[in-house]
Amino acid sequence: MLADAIxxxxxxxxxxxxxxxxxxCFAPIVGFLLSVGGxxxxxxxxxxxxxxxxxxxxxxxxxALSGGASTFGALFLMIGAAxxxxxxxxxxxxxxxxxxxxxxxxxxxxxxxxxxxxFWSLLLTAVLSAFAAVIGSLIGGRALAFSMFDRNLxxxxxxxxxxxxxxxxxxxxxxxxxxxxRSTMGVVIACLGVRFVQTVLASSxxxxxxxxxxxxLLVLPVFDADLLRATLLDPSQLGAASGSAGAAxxxxxxxxxxxxxxxxxxxxxxxxTKE
Amino acid sequence: MSIALEAERLTKTYGAVRALDDFSIAIPAGGVFGVLxxxxxxxxxxxxxxxxxxxxxxxxxxxxxxxxxDIRALRKVGAMIETPRYPAYLTARDTLTMLAxxxxxxxxxxxxxxxxxxxxxxxxxATSGFSVGMKQRLGLAAAFFTKPELVILDEPTSxxxxxxxxxxxxxIVDLAQREGVTVILASHxxxxxxxxxxxxxxxxxxxxxxxxxxxxxxAGDARLRITAASPIAQVLAVLGAKGAADGPDxxxxxxxxxxxxxLIRSLVEAGVEITEARWREADLEGVYLRTLETAQPLAQSSxxxxx
Numbered sequence: 070m071l072a073d074a075i076x077x078x079x080x081x082x083x084x085x086x087x088x089x090x091x092x093x094c095f096a097p098i099v100g101f102l103l104s105v106g107g108x109x110x111x112x113x114x115x116x117x118x119x120x121x122x123x124x125x126x127x128x129x130x131x132x133a134l135s136g137g138a139s140t141f142g143a144l145f146l147m148i149g150a151a152x153x154x155x156x157x158x159x160x161x162x163x164x165x166x167x168x169x170x171x172x173x174x175x176x177x178x179x180x181x182x183x184x185x186x187x188f189w190s191l192l193l194t195a196v197l198s199a200f201a202a203v204i205g206s207l208i209g210g211r212a213l214a215f216s217m218f219d220r221n222l223x224x225x226x227x228x229x230x231x232x233x234x235x236x237x238x239x240x241x242x243x244x245x246x247x248x249x250x251r252s253t254m255g256v257v258i259a260c261l262g263v264r265f266v267q268t269v270l271a272s273s274x275x276x277x278x279x280x281x282x283x284x285x286l287l288v289l290p291v292f293d294a295d296l297l298r299a300t301l302l303d304p305s306q307l308g309a310a311s312g313s314a315g316a317a318x319x320x321x322x323x324x325x326x327x328x329x330x331x332x333x334x335x336x337x338x339x340x341x342t343k344e
Numbered sequence: 345m346s347i348a349l350e351a352e353r354l355t356k357t358y359g360a361v362r363a364l365d366d367f368s369i370a371i372p373a374g375g376v377f378g379v380l381x382x383x384x385x386x387x388x389x390x391x392x393x394x395x396x397x398x399x400x401x402x403x404x405x406x407x408x409x410x411x412x413x414d415i416r417a418l419r420k421v422g423a424m425i426e427t428p429r430y431p432a433y434l435t436a437r438d439t440l441t442m443l444a445x446x447x448x449x450x451x452x453x454x455x456x457x458x459x460x461x462x463x464x465x466x467x468x469x470a471t472s473g474f475s476v477g478m479k480q481r482l483g484l485a486a487a488f489f490t491k492p493e494l495v496i497l498d499e500p501t502s503x504x505x506x507x508x509x510x511x512x513x514x515x516i517v518d519l520a521q522r523e524g525v526t527v528i529l530a531s532h533x534x535x536x537x538x539x540x541x542x543x544x545x546x547x548x549x550x551x552x553x554x555x556x557x558x559x560x561x562x563a564g565d566a567r568l569r570i571t572a573a574s575p576i577a578q579v580l581a582v583l584g585a586k587g588a589a590d591g592p593d594x595x596x597x598x599x600x601x602x603x604x605x606x607l608i609r610s611l612v613e614a615g616v617e618i619t620e621a622r623w624r625e626a627d628l629e630g631v632y633l634r635t636l637e638t639a640q641p642l643a644q645s646s647x648x649x650x651x
Contacts, residue, residue: 073447076445077445080441081442085431166446168396169419169447170447338399342358342398
């Protein structure tokens with residue numbers, strides 16, 4: 070039954086070209102174009118290619134993936150998530166769907182499909198950033214290395230997974246806000262606001278804290294994701310904070326689970342008088 | 345006889361508004377059951393509760409004996425509630441494919457149903473460009489294509505042209521008679537209800553005001569139309585509360601058939617010059633309008649009687 074709902078949501082998203090493009094393709098494509106455009110600008114306008122500088126392929130990919138759920142990336146991911154999670158209020162189509170599957174399955178399926186789309190979007194980011202690195206090295210006449218910092222594909226997969234989990238905390242929040250606000254715009258604004266506030270809070274608290282991060286920092290998914298990425302890529306820079314990586318991972322997972330459960334709970338009790 | 349939809353002491357309030365008020369009904373499986381009532385009478389609320397879209401404030405509703413909203417019962421139901429809407433980017437065929445996937449329906453005859461409701465030519469067009477009538481037709485296909493045992497239709501022919509109305513009416517009758525599908529039909533088109541439905545319930549202010557077969561509701565509701573050369577006031581004076589003017593030279597007498605000879609006699613004795621007296625057979629519209637105008641809701645009067 071959940072598999073049926075997932076198949077239906079996937080079918081639907083694949084036909085919603087607008088949500089697919091703006092939500093899950095636009096940010097990776099813009100990142101690619103900006104990167105290549107920057108290299109062309111350096112070469113043709115400033116005419117100052119940087120010979121001798123080596124481009125690290127994996128490093129570029131990891132850098133791009135790390136910013137996959139940044140405020141800019143989150144804006145577009147939430148546009149896509151809102152289209153999946155809250156558009157049935159906009160189209161007034163819950164009345165078509167709710168008699169055909171359980172509400173729990175309907176909402177979980179949407180969340181699963183958003184999770185799939187976020188994964189493919191991050192994968193697209195990785196592939197396009199690799200292409201951009203190759204093209205950039207050709208444009209700038211720079212050498213291309215696999216990695217300048219001894220990173221490997223495992224690091225790429227790890228960063229992709231951490232960024233995906235970070236994005237899923239926002240997606241689960243989007244599910245909650247979607248049910249409560251019944252508005253796609255509400256989802257985008259609320260999630261973006263939460264993402265921005267988290268970034269500001271995490272930066273402020275980080276300045277004030279030394280050593281082990283406090284629970285105030287650990288409850289912020291943005292901080293947890295940064296901590297996990299740093300633990301994976303450069304644990305020596307973290308010092309005492311590296312011991313909190315397990316807690317950070319658990320907090321991210323708990324956020325996703327709690328927000329998804331809350332969304333399902335609210336949706337199951339919601340009157341769909343007027344979607 | 346099995347019951348398709350049952351409501352027991354169902355109440356639903358939206359703030360200060362009581363959409364359904366201690367409402368009870370048992371709609372048997374088989375045939376076409378009409379639900380009539382003005383806007384706000386509680387028809388759509390009843391359907392939304394049955395389909396699990398809305399939770400009742402108190403009381404209960406069931407489909408085929410299972411609680412309203414139970415997905416096992418809902419899998420036996422097709423529904424079109426109010427004006428159907430669709431994601432604008434989906435075509436008609438995609439919409440039905442998505443719904444088939446959602447309900448786990450294998451091998452649904454999507455093309456066949458689009459043909460049957462008359463929109464096969466637009467199967468691959470986005471529904472955003474559909475007229476109201478085409479959306480209604482797609483809604484009907486969506487309600488029927490999973491081969492349900494019960495179909496709930498809320499104003500299924502609104503926005504359709506006369507030929508479309510006839511087509512859809514024939515389709516509903518065909519499904520009910522040949523395929524044994526139970527249809528619950530809410531409509532403002534009384535003529536449609538009279539032609540299609542076996543039984544009817546008239547809702548008013550969240551209660552049942554009248555219920556029965558169309559024949560039973562209209563039988564006994566015939567009125568004697570008396571045309572007179574004398575002034576109408578003279579006729580009305582004899583009839584008292586049982587008479588009502590019907591044009592400049594006629595009155596309608598609300599009497600039983602057996603009372604007609606005595607009435608005519610008393611009119612003649614009162615000096616009324618009767619030029620014509622004939623029975624005007626009741627129609628559903630008359631029953632409907634008079635039920636809404638005059639009748640205390642049955643549920644209310646029966647509960648008052650019980651008290």
